[in-house]
Amino acid sequence: xxxxxMSSISASKPVDYMKYVVVTGGVLSGLGKGxxxxxxxxxxxSAGLRVTAVKIDPYLNSxxxxxxxxxxxxxxxxxxGGEADLDLGNYExxxxxxxxxxxxxTTGKVYSSVIEKERRGDYLGKTVQVVPHITNEIQExxxxxxxxxxxxxDNPPDACVIELGGTVGDIESAxxxxxxxxxxxxxxxxxxxxxxxxxxxxxxxVGEQKTKPTQHTVKELRxxxxxxxxxxxxxxxxxxxxxxxxxxxFCHVSPExxxxxxxxxxxxxxxxxxxxxxxxxLLSSKLSFDLPKNSKLLDEWEIMxxxxxxxxxxxxxxxxxxxxxxxxxxxxxxxALQHASYSVGKKLIIDWIESVxxxxxxxxxxxxxxxxxxxxxxxxxxxxxPGGFGGRGIEGKINAAKYARENDIPYLGVCxxxxxxxxxxxxxxxxxxxxxxxxxxxDDENHVVVFMPEISKTHMGxxxxxxxxxxxxxxxxxxxxRLYHGKSYVDERHRHRYEVNPKLIGRIESAGLIFVGxxxxxxxxxxxELNNHPxxxxxxxxPEFKSRPNRPSPPFLGLLKAACGIEI
Ligand code: GLN
Numbered sequence: 001x002x003x004x005x006m007s008s009i010s011a012s013k014p015v016d017y018m019k020y021v022v023v024t025g026g027v028l029s030g031l032g033k034g035x036x037x038x039x040x041x042x043x044x045x046s047a048g049l050r051v052t053a054v055k056i057d058p059y060l061n062s063x064x065x066x067x068x069x070x071x072x073x074x075x076x077x078x079x080x081g082g083e084a085d086l087d088l089g090n091y092e093x094x095x096x097x098x099x100x101x102x103x104x105x106t107t108g109k110v111y112s113s114v115i116e117k118e119r120r121g122d123y124l125g126k127t128v129q130v131v132p133h134i135t136n137e138i139q140e141x142x143x144x145x146x147x148x149x150x151x152x153x154d155n156p157p158d159a160c161v162i163e164l165g166g167t168v169g170d171i172e173s174a175x176x177x178x179x180x181x182x183x184x185x186x187x188x189x190x191x192x193x194x195x196x197x198x199x200x201x202x203x204x205x206v207g208e209q210k211t212k213p214t215q216h217t218v219k220e221l222r223x224x225x226x227x228x229x230x231x232x233x234x235x236x237x238x239x240x241x242x243x244x245x246x247x248x249x250f251c252h253v254s255p256e257x258x259x260x261x262x263x264x265x266x267x268x269x270x271x272x273x274x275x276x277x278x279x280x281x282l283l284s285s286k287l288s289f290d291l292p293k294n295s296k297l298l299d300e301w302e303i304m305x306x307x308x309x310x311x312x313x314x315x316x317x318x319x320x321x322x323x324x325x326x327x328x329x330x331x332x333x334x335x336a337l338q339h340a341s342y343s344v345g346k347k348l349i350i351d352w353i354e355s356v357x358x359x360x361x362x363x364x365x366x367x368x369x370x371x372x373x374x375x376x377x378x379x380x381x382x383x384x385x386p387g388g389f390g391g392r393g394i395e396g397k398i399n400a401a402k403y404a405r406e407n408d409i410p411y412l413g414v415c416x417x418x419x420x421x422x423x424x425x426x427x428x429x430x431x432x433x434x435x436x437x438x439x440x441x442x443d444d445e446n447h448v449v450v451f452m453p454e455i456s457k458t459h460m461g462x463x464x465x466x467x468x469x470x471x472x473x474x475x476x477x478x479x480x481x482r483l484y485h486g487k488s489y490v491d492e493r494h495r496h497r498y499e500v501n502p503k504l505i506g507r508i509e510s511a512g513l514i515f516v517g518x519x520x521x522x523x524x525x526x527x528x529e530l531n532n533h534p535x536x537x538x539x540x541x542x543p544e545f546k547s548r549p550n551r552p553s554p555p556f557l558g559l560l561k562a563a564c565g566i567e568i
């Protein structure tokens with residue numbers, strides 16, 4: 001990673017030195033640290049600071065690309081092709097920024113870099129150790145990446161939110177905690193604010209708010225040399241004064257710095273809720289920056305939070321994928337659907353359909369699952385087949401694509417969803433009976449979806465076709481182009497190994513399934529649209545990654561519009 005020239009910081013900035021907010025977590029994972037960190041970013045941004053974010057994942061994988069989304073949640077893809085933790089998606093959506101792969105630090109990346117330097121001879125004569133070599137590497141990495149703009153402006157941001165994954169006390173996060181402890185002296189205490197997210201469970205018949213787990217985790221954190229400036233307490237209900245005071249007494253923070261992060265109707269309320277409890281003031285006094293009297297940005301968040309609450313009339317989208325109960329595996333797709341539903345003013349209901357349940361052989365093994373899944377599919381206002389890997393449930397997805405095509409049901413296929421729609425069309429319209437993808441079938445004869453020539457067959461990590469690539473439109477007018485406001489090309493993010501067989505394109509198009517957008521070479525299919533159908537669209541790219549609450553992704557907006565009977 002390139003070193004950043006610190007002298008480029010301009011004099012007119014709202015702060016004289018980069019401000020850091022470190023968000024750690026205790027008690028258990030899944031407390032919503034990512035949403036807390038993103039919301040803090042929103043508060044900094046609403047005070048006029050330009051904000052970037054860093055996520056630290058203490059696992060040994062270099063990146064999230066080789067991990068199952070059913071274990072860790074979705075793999076979020078960045079413009080530069082980085083395959084990252086889903087929290088980077090939270091930051092991009094909350095702060096409307098675009099991050100790079102260096103904004104996601106893992107143990108794997110840090111160790112690789114240090115070992116490479118050792119081999120090069122950079123530490124010649126020295127014993128290379130966790131402290132200081134790994135901890136220095138972490139600090140340098142954070143400082144460098146914090147100074148890289150993520151909002152299209154040239155000069156460095158004013159503030160960086162750093163989220164440490166996992167829970168404090170884990171063996172694997174220890175070097176990062178130590179690095180962050182040292183970091184406060186490197187950047188100056190007036191430039192760093194530590195926020196610790198904890199849990200306050202509510203127990204017993206009278207609903208007592210229990211402070212002991214938080215007391216323990218703060219004790220652990222302080223034992224490692226970090227004193228939290230702000231405690232964010234996740235709880236089902238708002239913290240009562242007594243709980244706040246008790247936590248202040250036992251955890252060495254002021255009562256005002258104990259923040260209640262209770263359950264709210266939707267996540268857009270979180271920054272508002274934190275602001276109402278004085279978190280902006282706490283940040284401004286700890287980090288010495290001025291707060292404006294009013295914030296247009298926070299007003300907009302409040303309007304959006306209330307708009308989302310007010311939606312009543314339902315729109316049903318059948319999401320046909322592979323599920324193991326972890327809805328985070330399709331987080332960005334879910335968000336993109338939500339953003340589009342806000343825009344059409346409908347309450348989104350996602351009907352999750354396990355795709356194997358739509359397959360014929362389910363009739364004999366689990367008839368009720370088969371019937372229920374088909375009932376959900378047939379009742380839906382629109383169908384979405386998201387991205388995916390591996391053959392399980394593929395025939396069910398093909399059945400869903402067929403049903404949507406034949407019955408004029410709006411359909412959006414993302415990546416794998418485009419490929420299954422192509423297979424279905426080749427089988428049932430072109431009469432290529434055994435049409436399939438090279439991913440699921442070894443017989444070359446059947447391959448209407450083929451392996452891309454440049455992709456490695458030996459290395460799995462970071463070798464797919466990844467990241468943002470331009471897709472020029474090849475037709476003057478079509479639904480998707482209209483949704484993209486008539487633009488001549490789109491720039492969306494990719495993550496795939498297979499593509500529609502270029503040899504078959506002519507035949508497919510002459511039967512009415514038109515590839516309206518291809519890559520710059522004109523060979524690779526990127527966007528497909530079926531003639532004479534209300535909305536039957538597939539994209540080889542993943543439009544969900546660039547969707548924003550107030551700027552829904554065009555293909556998703558198209559699905560929701562068509563599902564509501566709105567003309568595109
Ligand atoms: N498995 C398919 C491919 O590699 C689709 C990938 C995806 O949906 N992200 O091309």
